[in-house]
Amino acid sequence: MPAMMPARSTHMSHNTTTQADLDLLSLLTSDQSTLGPLSGGRGHAAVTHTQEGKKKVLPRRDSPMDALMISAVIAGSGPVTRHHFGHGMARPGAYASCDESRPTSPTHENGTFEAHSPPKVIMKSTQAPRSERLRLEREAREAALNNNTSKDSALSTSPTSAMNIPRHPSDKGTTSPLSSSFGNKDRPRRKMSMDPTPVTQTLQKASPVNYFHPNSTGIQSPPLMASTSASASARPKVRCMARTRVPTPHGEVFLHLYHNSHDMKEHLAIVIDPIQLDPQAKAAAPRRRKEIRSKSLDEKWREGETEMERLVRGAYTGRLRPGAEGGRIEEETDGDDVEMSQAEQEVGIDSQQDVKALIRIHSECYTGETIGSMRCDCGEQLDEALRSIAEPQPLLAAKNPTHTTTSPESPGLPTPVPSRPETPAEPTYVPGRGVVIYMRQEGRGIGLLEKIRAYNLQDLGHDTVTANLMLGHGADERKYDVAAEILRDLGLADEGVRLLTNNPEKVEGLGREGVKISERVGMVPRDWTIGHGHGHGLGLGHSQGILHGAGAATMGEEEKEYEDWRLRRAGVGLIGAGKASGPELEKYLRTKVERMGHMIDIPDKV
């Protein structure tokens, strides 16, 4: 049979039918054919004879060549695929289905073959071609959109019109080519959700890939960087796109996601502010304490914004807790008409007085925070920052307000008299508050790829700074302008914050951006405190006095206390996991102190 194949392919390419073709077709489709597999494959096996004259039955082929297919090709009706058989051909005599309704051979009534003009079989499916269907669908969509746009401009104040949601073609008043062509007119309307406003669509419209870069693909291209450099001196704009509550080993935090106009990164603010969650914490805090809230999140984003939309983005509507049904958070008061808090009653602190928020500007470190790398202490630092911020803070009693009286010994001269008989010697503790601004500035701003390359150079003996320089980067390429704007948005830039860092550049950078820093709080690696006798309490690097008498305790006790705490607290993962250590970490820390000017002493034993 292979010898016959070229003849067949010739016909396929020239699309003309010769008598030889028709003879071949007749042979192939004849019930008496002895050609075995090509005879239609109806169970016949080909029989040959061996040289010795013995009968040899060739194995049957279960997938016979389809004579129907061959005849269709010869009939010159173009390419035929198996899909055509299922569609039901419109023309009588065309193949409605497979084998069973095989056409009769194109013959004259007298039984002879028609040689010159074989009847053409026109394949016509009752289903429109895909391209046609797609075209109609596209037209339907465009028509619906145009319809909406014109309605939107007429009703620009209507909440739903602002959303520009394509209507279903079966909606009243919309004549859709789709519905008319394919009989969708009676399709039931989609069910509406409980809230008539489609929240997700509204939010998606309000938050494209990046609020400030609506056409962005998420990839920061060099030309874009170059074009923004002209306005680099301008302050970046930031907007908190959403906030949610997350329970952690250090208590519940509020995670805020920010977009900004300077880079395509989604930076985060992890706010620890227990008074927003716990009435007891609220009672224990000074009464004038303000909640840490994002201004941009709290703003009304559009006319007719619904409660549900605000709730979904976490915009201070209802309480964010599991199963919460809404219910407004009480409006903030200026504190004057609020009863004195527990702490104030105990020690008589001034209601104006409160601890400053503790702030950490933390740079993303995939290796340290996700796979627990001990080439650096970044994971530990993030954990330590959250722990420190969540910890109750000491609040020294305000100087007792005095009133005057007239002394009997010296009539006429006012004598100051303390308003309270005793001033407590110990500070009182109030709930901690603060923020970790989590900046997506991996590898001190050079990115993960370059950091990985830098690690390989470090394995050749170079330190972190030299490795960066060898790759053509600066030792530290981070900026603090976006972080400063986020602090401003949270209302913390002007109140004077306590900054958790050893890095002098961070202090300067934030200061340059207008953030008021009232105190720098050092961060001591846990490996330099626990077991090294560094004398800073639980490796917190806090200003002294925050821990209850921690300075006086021996190191062994501190270590034990830390271990106790670590084992007691709930939570899985690197946050709350413990300390990083090892020779590579030691080298990394040393380089920070010796080459980058970090403000921390290297302990003797290291």
Ligand SMILES: Nc1nc2c(ncn2[C@@H]2O[C@H](COP(=O)(O)OP(=O)(O)OP(=O)(O)O)[C@@H](O)[C@H]2O)c(=O)[nH]1
């Ligand atoms: N290029 C580079 N970056 C690193 C390396 N190890 C850690 N990092 C990055 O360094 C950043 C953390 O910055 P550090 O300089 O360690 O600390 P810092 O935040 O400036 O200083 P502190 O506030 O005192 O902690 C994170 O983005 C890490 O990904 C390294 O070997 N090379």
